[in-house]
Amino acid sequence: xxxxxxxxxxxxxxxxxxxxxxxxxxxxxxxxxxxxxxxxxxxxxxxxxxxxxxxxxxxxxxxxxxxxxxxxxxxxxxxxxxxxxx
Numbered sequence: 001x002x003x004x005x006x007x008x009x010x011x012x013x014x015x016x017x018x019x020x021x022x023x024x025x026x027x028x029x030x031x032x033x034x035x036x037x038x039x040x041x042x043x044x045x046x047x048x049x050x051x052x053x054x055x056x057x058x059x060x061x062x063x064x065x066x067x068x069x070x071x072x073x074x075x076x077x078x079x080x081x082x083x084x085x086x
């Protein structure tokens with residue numbers, strides 16, 4: 001569990017460091033000339049980040065084919081599977 005926490009923190013700190021130069025353009029409006037000729041203030045943003053399943057596993061720091069929100073427990077008396085939300 002400690003390694004998962006470390007990997008997640010390392011990834012997010014690395015992303016924060018990489019994107020730090022973009023922060024000013026994403027928080028401070030910039031005057032730009034639009035195609036219609038008007039001047040407008042623009043604040044830039046990044047689009048969604050879509051990954052395949054193996055990369056999602058790595059980004060979330062979970063084990064592949066395990067659900068990070070739900071845990072299944074098999075009751076030894078009834079042999080019934082119970083799902084518990086973490």
